[in-house]
Amino acid sequence: MTGSAQDTQPHPDAPASSVAADTVELLGLVAHLQHVAFNRLAEDARVAPTTGQQLELSRLAAAAVDRRDRVLARVVELGGDAEECLGAYARLLEDFDSRTQPSTWWERLLRTYVAEGVSDDFCRIAAASVDERSRELLLEVLDDAAHADLAVGELEAAGAQDEVLVSRLALWGRRLVGEALGVVQQAIAAHPGLGRLAVRREHAAAPADVPAPVDTPTSAEDGDTGKIFGELTAEHTRRMSRLGLTA
Amino acid sequence: MTGSAQDTQPHPDAPASSVAADTVELLGLVAHLQHVAFNRLAEDARVAPTTGQQLELSRLAAAAVDRRDRVLARVVELGGDAEECLGAYARLLEDFDSRTQPSTWWERLLRTYVAEGVSDDFCRIAAASVDERSRELLLEVLDDAAHADLAVGELEAAGAQDEVLVSRLALWGRRLVGEALGVVQQAIAAHPGLGRLAVRREHAAAPADVPAPVDTPTSAEDGDTGKIFGELTAEHTRRMSRLGLTA
Numbered sequence: 032m033t034g035s036a037q038d039t040q041p042h043p044d045a046p047a048s049s050v051a052a053d054t055v056e057l058l059g060l061v062a063h064l065q066h067v068a069f070n071r072l073a074e075d076a077r078v079a080p081t082t083g084q085q086l087e088l089s090r091l092a093a094a095a096v097d098r099r100d101r102v103l104a105r106v107v108e109l110g111g112d113a114e115e116c117l118g119a120y121a122r123l124l125e126d127f128d129s130r131t132q133p134s135t136w137w138e139r140l141l142r143t144y145v146a147e148g149v150s151d152d153f154c155r156i157a158a159a160s161v162d163e164r165s166r167e168l169l170l171e172v173l174d175d176a177a178h179a180d181l182a183v184g185e186l187e188a189a190g191a192q193d194e195v196l197v198s199r200l201a202l203w204g205r206r207l208v209g210e211a212l213g214v215v216q217q218a219i220a221a222h223p224g225l226g227r228l229a230v231r232r233e234h235a236a237a238p239a240d241v242p243a244p245v246d247t248p249t250s251a252e253d254g255d256t257g258k259i260f261g262e263l264t265a266e267h268t269r270r271m272s273r274l275g276l277t278a
Numbered sequence: 279m280t281g282s283a284q285d286t287q288p289h290p291d292a293p294a295s296s297v298a299a300d301t302v303e304l305l306g307l308v309a310h311l312q313h314v315a316f317n318r319l320a321e322d323a324r325v326a327p328t329t330g331q332q333l334e335l336s337r338l339a340a341a342a343v344d345r346r347d348r349v350l351a352r353v354v355e356l357g358g359d360a361e362e363c364l365g366a367y368a369r370l371l372e373d374f375d376s377r378t379q380p381s382t383w384w385e386r387l388l389r390t391y392v393a394e395g396v397s398d399d400f401c402r403i404a405a406a407s408v409d410e411r412s413r414e415l416l417l418e419v420l421d422d423a424a425h426a427d428l429a430v431g432e433l434e435a436a437g438a439q440d441e442v443l444v445s446r447l448a449l450w451g452r453r454l455v456g457e458a459l460g461v462v463q464q465a466i467a468a469h470p471g472l473g474r475l476a477v478r479r480e481h482a483a484a485p486a487d488v489p490a491p492v493d494t495p496t497s498a499e500d501g502d503t504g505k506i507f508g509e510l511t512a513e514h515t516r517r518m519s520r521l522g523l524t525a
Contacts, residue, residue: 069336073320082365089316090347093340100337118329 051109053224054161058106059116060218060225061154061169064147065099066117067124068092071143080136087181098172105168119222127214131207137189137196138203144182144274145204145267149211152266153218156259157228179270186274201276208267208278212260219256230255298356300471301408305353306363307465307472308401308416311394312346313364314371315339318390327383334428345419352415366469374461378454384436384443385450391429391521392451392514396458399513400465403506404475426517433521448523455514455525459507466503477502 069092076088103113127146133139151173158169190197219226268278316339323335350360374393380386398420405416437444466473515525 066332066336069339070320070324073317073324073339077317077320082361082368085313086347086350086361086364089313089343092316092320093343096336096340100333103333114329114333117333121329 049224050161050228053228054165055106055109055111055116056119056222056224057154057157057161057169057228058102058109058111058165059119060222061172062099062102062106062113062117063120063123064150064154065095065102065172068143068147069095069099075139075143078136078139091181094175098175101168102172105165109165120218123218123221124214126217127210131210137186137200140182140185141200141203141274142207144179144186144270145207146211146214148179148270149208149215149263149267152263153215153225153229153259156232156262157225159232160228183273190275197276200274201271201278204271204276204278208264211267212263215260215263226256229259296471297408297475300475301412302353302356302358302363303366303469303471304401304404304408304416304475305349305356305358305412306366307469308419309346309349309353309360309364310367310370311397311401312342312349312419315390315394316342316346322386322390325383325386338428341422345422348415349419352412356412367465370465370468371461373464374457378457384433384447387429387432388447388450388521389454391426391433391517392454393458393461395426395517396455396462396510396514399510400462400472400476400506403479403509404472406479407475430520437522444523447521448518448525451518451523451525455511458514459510462507462510473503476506 072088072092072095076085076092079085079088103117106113106116131142131146133142154169155173158166158173161169186200190200219229264278271278319335319339319342323332323339326332326335350364353360353363378389378393380389401416402420405413405420408416433447437447466476518525
């Protein structure tokens, strides 16, 4: 094999195209978010007030480990390195976490509900542009609404008896969504493949026969990403209204 | 049904004998220890220095949830209440945890290795006296040595390069085993069924044809429990020598 052949032909185990490389970037993000979900849910389980909640939350934590590992298995199938693509996001949520320390159990529940809602929505948008097998896996992983259902149930029940709590949580939710959208912006800036996938869907959605501009560089300033942030905000508003909270 | 019949005949869903009631008490302890293991492993995963260790420890945490739930399913089969029998042990390890706060990663690994070693050994002794199905489940759950193997591997590797660390950890191990044996004593005092099961094995072990004195009350002062503590100490010494540490 000549040097030039090696330059133009990717290794058989390596991502076959830039879309595949971007897909590994997205899979890494989703795996990281599941890993973070595991950490959060495990901490929630530790501090939950009742044995029943501790059991339930620890089961959700274990399920997040399983989902993360299924996503990492797909990374390996696409020729990526599981630990590397997970580690690339290690510091992504540091600012968010330190700036949104919950002071009560309800604030903690709402934080997870809002943060996972926004990040899952973004990943779902980007997942529209990846290969079918990766997309199916991602949508399945992102569809798990067990924690959301638990949060909605508990927050609704608590809010029904306490108007002060409701208005406090509405305020908290507005702060959370600002921080969460900031995380998405940072993720796109640091991992341009994520922005390419998300924007590609926007373009593909309009005239279906026009090839999507896969390699178009993108940034948080683009009109395309502006549309995505509008969509993320609208979905957040819908989620807050499920709780009877004004976004 | 008359009042006296109700007094002498247990509810069909209730444990059929005092051994079954003691078995539920033991299953509750093992389920609690797995729940504690989940919490510890999840915390270990959060603070582990490398992505690889984080992945491995989070998988062990998820496996502890699965084992706990299998034990709780057996509690329900025996007519017990899963949350109640788990909740009965909620404060068991509070003192141990507050008195053995690890100050390094190695101290943390050794704490888990020693605490789980002692408690698993005690549960194995008590498990010898329960019905076959519960015993098989318990021995399977208690046999999982994944964390022990991980701890041995890491502690051996670290100790091989650092004699000061080895002598510090040997000291730490001696403190840990004292506290761990204290926990077993407290558990037997608060849950006499555990002591009955453990002592029953001692009696059954000698002449096999003599019925074991199931209902003999026991306490931590008994010669029988003294024998058990001797056995727990011997097993601890063997485990420490696996690490090249003097017990």
